[in-house]
Amino acid sequence: MRRFDDFDAWGDAINGASLRMACDGVETRSWALGAVDLGGVVLQYAEEGGGNICYGGNAHAGTILFMPVTHAARHVVNGEPLNDETLLAIPRGADFRIHIRKRAHAWCSIALPFDAPGFEARASAGIAGRGAAVPRLRHLATSMATSLLDRPAGTPAHLAAGKELATAAVACLTDVASLLPAVGRPRLDRAEIIRRSMAVLEAVTIVPEAADLAQAVGVTSRTLLRTFQEAFGISPKRYLMLRGLHAVRRRLLDRCREDTTVADVLTRHGIWEFGRFADRYRRQFGELPSETLRRARA
Numbered sequence: 659m660r661r662f663d664d665f666d667a668w669g670d671a672i673n674g675a676s677l678r679m680a681c682d683g684v685e686t687r688s689w690a691l692g693a694v695d696l697g698g699v700v701l702q703y704a705e706e707g708g709g710n711i712c713y714g715g716n717a718h719a720g721t722i723l724f725m726p727v728t729h730a731a732r733h734v735v736n737g738e739p740l741n742d743e744t745l746l747a748i749p750r751g752a753d754f755r756i757h758i759r760k761r762a763h764a765w766c767s768i769a770l771p772f773d774a775p776g777f778e779a780r781a782s783a784g785i786a787g788r789g790a791a792v793p794r795l796r797h798l799a800t801s802m803a804t805s806l807l808d809r810p811a812g813t814p815a816h817l818a819a820g821k822e823l824a825t826a827a828v829a830c831l832t833d834v835a836s837l838l839p840a841v842g843r844p845r846l847d848r849a850e851i852i853r854r855s856m857a858v859l860e861a862v863t864i865v866p867e868a869a870d871l872a873q874a875v876g877v878t879s880r881t882l883l884r885t886f887q888e889a890f891g892i893s894p895k896r897y898l899m900l901r902g903l904h905a906v907r908r909r910l911l912d913r914c915r916e917d918t919t920v921a922d923v924l925t926r927h928g929i930w931e932f933g934r935f936a937d938r939y940r941r942q943f944g945e946l947p948s949e950t951l952r953r954a955r956a
Contacts, residue, residue: 659692659703659807666908673702674718674769675748678856680900682709682892683760687944692807696820698771699827703727703803709760711890711897713856715753716782721774722748723827724756725796727764734758735784737848737888742793744786747777747831753853754782755889766799770824774831781849787830795826851877851885855894864928865902868894902927903942906935910950920947 662668665681668689690705700718716722724746726733733739734757735746748754750773786792802819809815854875859865866874871894872882886894909923921932924947929935939947 659690659705662689662691663687664911665689665706665708666904666911668704668706672704674700674716674722674767675714676717677712677714678859678901679710679712679714680897680904681942682711682757682900684708684942684944685760685762692803694803694806694809694816695811696802696806696823697817699820699824700769701799701802701806701823702767702769703764703800703807704766705762705764706758707762709758710756711892711900712756713753713852713889714756716748716750718750718769720750720770720772721777721831722770723768723795723830724748724754725766725768725792725799727766727796727800729758729761729763732758732761732763733765734891736782738784740784742796744784745792745795745830746782747774747785748782749773749777749780752780752782753849755852757890757892759891766796766803768795768799768823768827770827774828777831785831791826791830795823795830798823798826848885848888851875851882852889855882855885859901863926865898865905868898871898899938900942902929903939906939906947907943907950910947911954916955918951920951923947923951 660671668691669677669679671691673693684707686707688707691702693700693702724735726740730740730742736755740746746754746756802823806816806819855871858871858874868882869879872879875882882894886892886897890897906923906927910920924932924935936946943950
């Protein structure tokens, strides 16, 4: 397991998905991540020191399963809460939304080297397996992570574990009791609004206001509000604020020139209320922007 004291550095180390993430509250300044290849089945285990707002896409060659290890009910995927008997199935190429509010937690993911039967070219979805299928899969995954994450790869044990884990994963998906219900308008509409929003944000250097984002996406501010509340459990305004905080932090940590000041970085990100921003930054990251810049240069 690799240990991190910075959310963004931890997020950059995650495999198998293209992610846009923001930390939503910190309980403890500690993050951990481990990944092991079990003969083509990639098991990833993570511990987070706080909440997380995540939009991502499956960049792996097959289906990915995401399961909470702790605080399952605090995990909201695509607008629906999970529990101990459910998981998130993400087909190859599909996007997804995950939100965990302000609580340290652990999760694991299983990346299969194939498209799970019945999940080809589908949208990501919360899945409730029959009986104890999902708890059994979680137990297998966490036990294998404990035993194999820090062991040299490629042993017969890794191959045997991979086969057993893949069999248990497919069992969850082929013996489905129900899909988590949709809420409001058709799910595709909401997903498309989020996709367009993320595309807009990727194309600009300054994080826009919520009203400007709604206009760029082609929806009303009210529709954007409802969509973000459903997808992430927060308003577009708060999401954009968190995204802006992380954008500045990344720039401050990116080995700025010695003559670069915090004010230089903030103005390039469209920020002129330095004191107000510094207060929000300190509440989010536990240090002032100047302290981040000083630490990056040390």
